[in-house]
Amino acid sequence: MSEKLVLENLEWDADGFMVDNSAWTEEIGSSIAGDLGITLTDRHWIVINFSRDVFNSDGDAPSLRKITKQTDVNTKELYALFPGGAAKIAAKIAGLPKPTGCI
Amino acid sequence: MKTLLILGAGTGGTMVANKMAQALDMQEWKIILVDKDENHYYQPGFLFIPFQIYSPSDVIKPKRDFFPQNVDFIYSDIELIEPEKNRVKLAKNNQVINYDHLVIATGSHIHPEETEGLLDGGGWQKNIFDFYTVDGATKLSNFLKYWKGGRMVLNVTEMPIKCPVAPLEFLFLADWFFTERGIRDKVEIVYATPLPGAFTKPRASSILGDFLEKKGISLLPDFNISEVDAGKNKIMSYDQKELDYDLLISVPTNMGAEVIERSNMGDELNFVPTHKNTLQTKKWENVWIIGDAGNVPASKAGSVAHFMLDVVIENILRAIEGLEPLPHFDGHANCFIESGFDKGILIDFNYDVEPLPGKYPLPGFGPFSLLQESAANHWGKMTFRWLYWNVLLKGGELPFESQMSMAGKWQ
Ligand SMILES: Cc1cc2nc3c(=O)[nH]c(=O)nc-3n(C[C@H](O)[C@H](O)[C@H](O)COP(=O)(O)OP(=O)(O)OC[C@H]3O[C@@H](n4cnc5c(N)ncnc54)[C@H](O)[C@@H]3O)c2cc1C
Numbered sequence: 001m002s003e004k005l006v007l008e009n010l011e012w013d014a015d016g017f018m019v020d021n022s023a024w025t026e027e028i029g030s031s032i033a034g035d036l037g038i039t040l041t042d043r044h045w046i047v048i049n050f051s052r053d054v055f056n057s058d059g060d061a062p063s064l065r066k067i068t069k070q071t072d073v074n075t076k077e078l079y080a081l082f083p084g085g086a087a088k089i090a091a092k093i094a095g096l097p098k099p100t101g102c103i
Numbered sequence: 104m105k106t107l108l109i110l111g112a113g114t115g116g117t118m119v120a121n122k123m124a125q126a127l128d129m130q131e132w133k134i135i136l137v138d139k140d141e142n143h144y145y146q147p148g149f150l151f152i153p154f155q156i157y158s159p160s161d162v163i164k165p166k167r168d169f170f171p172q173n174v175d176f177i178y179s180d181i182e183l184i185e186p187e188k189n190r191v192k193l194a195k196n197n198q199v200i201n202y203d204h205l206v207i208a209t210g211s212h213i214h215p216e217e218t219e220g221l222l223d224g225g226g227w228q229k230n231i232f233d234f235y236t237v238d239g240a241t242k243l244s245n246f247l248k249y250w251k252g253g254r255m256v257l258n259v260t261e262m263p264i265k266c267p268v269a270p271l272e273f274l275f276l277a278d279w280f281f282t283e284r285g286i287r288d289k290v291e292i293v294y295a296t297p298l299p300g301a302f303t304k305p306r307a308s309s310i311l312g313d314f315l316e317k318k319g320i321s322l323l324p325d326f327n328i329s330e331v332d333a334g335k336n337k338i339m340s341y342d343q344k345e346l347d348y349d350l351l352i353s354v355p356t357n358m359g360a361e362v363i364e365r366s367n368m369g370d371e372l373n374f375v376p377t378h379k380n381t382l383q384t385k386k387w388e389n390v391w392i393i394g395d396a397g398n399v400p401a402s403k404a405g406s407v408a409h410f411m412l413d414v415v416i417e418n419i420l421r422a423i424e425g426l427e428p429l430p431h432f433d434g435h436a437n438c439f440i441e442s443g444f445d446k447g448i449l450i451d452f453n454y455d456v457e458p459l460p461g462k463y464p465l466p467g468f469g470p471f472s473l474l475q476e477s478a479a480n481h482w483g484k485m486t487f488r489w490l491y492w493n494v495l496l497k498g499g500e501l502p503f504e505s506q507m508s509m510a511g512k513w514q
Contacts, residue, residue: 064327065261066371076329079341085325086341 006031017091017098021055024095033093036084044081044093046071051094061091061099104133107419108191108202110181111360112138114146114496115394115408116208117169121498122416124171134173135200137193139180141166144237145491146265147405150272150441152240153247154280159237161488169496181209184366186387204389204419207375209360211265211395211403217356218260219330226333231351234273235265243352247280252289253349258338259296260328263372264357265395265403267303268450270294271311272441273352278318279443292319295326295338295346304457307450310474314442357403359396374398379454380430382415389422391415400454401434409495410435410505435507439484447480449473453507462511465503470511 006028011019018024018032029048033040040048050071054062064087068075075086082089087099107123109116120136127134148162170176179195190201213235215222221231232246233239255277259270274294281287294301294315300308301315301322315322329341331351338346359373368375368386376385377397384390384397392399393415394408401407411432418428434454439447449471450458460474471480494501 063371069371075341079327083342086327 007035013097015098018095021095021097024052028095029093032095036089036093038082038089038093040093041081043073043077047073047078047081047090048094051090051096055094055096061087061094061096063087063099105131105203106201107132107134107204107206108200109134109136109206109208110184110191110362111208111210111394111396112136112166112170112176113143113208113210113394114405115210115396115411116206117143117166117496118408118412118498119206119208119393119415120174121169121171121496122412123419124173125498126416126420129173133175135175135177135202136170137177137179137181137191137200138166139178139194141178143169143496145488146235147491148488149234149237149240150269150276152237153232153234153243153273154276155244155248159241162237164492181360181362182365184362184368186366186368186384186390189389202389204391204422205387206391206393206415206419207363207384207396208393208408209362209396211357211359211374213355214358215353215355217358218328218353220333221260221331221353221355224331224333226331226336226351230336230349231331231333231353233353233355235269235354235357246350250350252281252286254291254293254347255350255352256293256295256338256346256348257352257354258326258328259298259354261356262297262303263403264354266438267402268438268440270296270354271301271315274315274320275318275443276441278320291321293321293323293346293348295323295328297325297327299324304452306460307452307458307474310460311440311448314448314476318443357395363396370398372398378428378430379434380432381418381428382411382432383418383422383428391419399432399434401432402436402438404436404438405491405495406437406503407435409501409503410437412498413505431506433506435505437503439480439487441481441484442476445481446476446478447482447484448476449480449483451507451512456507456509456512459512461513464511473512 078086142163143166145162148157151157179193182192182194184191228242232243281290301312302308327341329339331338359369363369363373375397377392377399379399393411395403414432437451442448452458462470463473464470
């Protein structure tokens with residue numbers, strides 16, 4: 001399926017984050033990434049899977065610091081993998097709501 | 104005898120000690136308070152030190168002046184918390200204290216060493232300063248007395264920080280200060296923040312962003328600092344942006360106390376995972392949080408600690424009776440933002456309602472205007488210091504309700 005078709009029937013919030021994260025599949029993740037001009041590698045998947053695990057247990061997407069502390073991906077690499085705001089873009093691709101880290 | 108142990112005697116710990124000394128039967132209970140510092144710091148006052156409005160003596164008082172008589176104060180570093188064993192080890196005489204209920208109020212603290220080149224690059228306290236410690240604010244004050252101008256960059260390294268409006272207040276006051284000194288035209292003021300805008304919440308962010316613009320302060324959003332090159336007076340971001348400075352004001356990474364990390368009780372920033380409405384810790388039923396030490400998604404501010412107080416007290420008293428805690432903390436925060444030239448802005452919000460413009464009704468004092476500049480708001484800010492020392496720390500009632508109200512807010 002083309003990226004457009006995969007993403008067409010899903011619901012998005014104003015900032016482009018998926019509304020229903022339970023509808024997320026790996027294919028959808030790849031399509032969102034493709035839409036952002038990112039081709040997913042194993043290194044991306046470490047971050048995406050970790051983010052989804054954290055969301056499922058804590059109810060929040062992880063902060064950058066949590067990702068770098070608990071995976072082997074460091075901050076520099078994280079920015080290179082997800083250009084344009086690492087924590088935000090990773091959450092977007094993982095089908096999670098915008099990280100709430102900021103209060 | 105049963106023991107209520109309070110760790111940290113800053114804003115939150117002192118308030119809990121005062122309230123609990125009244126609420127508990129002191130024939131049956133002993134209250135012990137531990138802190139490694141004999142001085143109490145009025146942290147909101149740090150903001151005014153660089154601009155010579157306050158001196159250190161305005162913001163420091165002996166902690167003991169604020170404790171009730173029937174509370175034991177132990178002056179010691181806290182070595183280790185062992186929540187599974189209901190006990191805490193102190194550095195002083197290797198003392199061990201067993202507790203029935205524990206309140207953690209160890210706050211949050213700056214860690215400049217977390218950013219490459221910030222502390223160790225050679226510029227720290229030469230042309231790089233913080234204003235989150237009395238020492239930093241005082242050294243900065245000395246520097247500013249003789250500064251002739253150039254580019255001043257204020258950088259927040261990472262969120263969350265305590266008092267998230269403090270950087271904006273610093274910028275507004277700097278604009279005023281340099282104007283008063285007649286060098287405003289020689290100073291360029293830049294705000295480099297990891298946030299997407301001036302503040303964390305959308306409506307306030309756009310209104311406060313307009314204030315920055317009006318005052319000629321440039322905003323550089325989405326700036327995630329990777330390192331400071333103190334040799335070249337430059338800060339760099341992870342996505343390869345660079346920014347030159349003559350004077351760098353840093354709000355370094357804020358973290359919970361080191362004892363939280365040593366005791367393996369915290370998250371990646373040493374904040375203790377806490378139920379956001381009951382203030383009970385997630386793992387231990389007899390361990391409670393007040394103030395900055397927890398990970399609840401509320402602002403880290405003295406006003407927030409005050410709004411947490413009644414909920415923590417009520418829930419500990421309920422737990423003693425064997426009742427479930429009540430989810431009464433709504434994330435309420437209320438901040439006066441000093442905006443320079445003897446004016447201020449007030450914001451009032453909670454977990455669900457972002458700061459909105461309008462009027463804040465306050466019988467006998469107000470109304471204060473919300474998200475707008477007024478002289479009354481500046482007066483409110485300056486009066487807060489008196490209220491803090493004389494009413495708030497002693498657990499007295501402030502004319503603010505713990506739960507946020509929608510009265511006067513424009514939706
Ligand atoms: C520049 C600045 C401006 C601010 N402006 C405002 C404002 O305008 N309005 C507002 O409401 N709030 C403001 N705040 C925030 C406010 O000061 C804090 O949120 C508040 O003091 C938090 O209270 P607390 O009890 O959690 O921690 P604190 O008051 O910081 O107390 C923590 C205590 O724990 C002790 N401690 C820590 N570790 C140990 C250990 N291992 N052993 C023994 N003792 C230990 C410390 O010595 C300290 O006394 C500002 C803060 C700053 C820095």
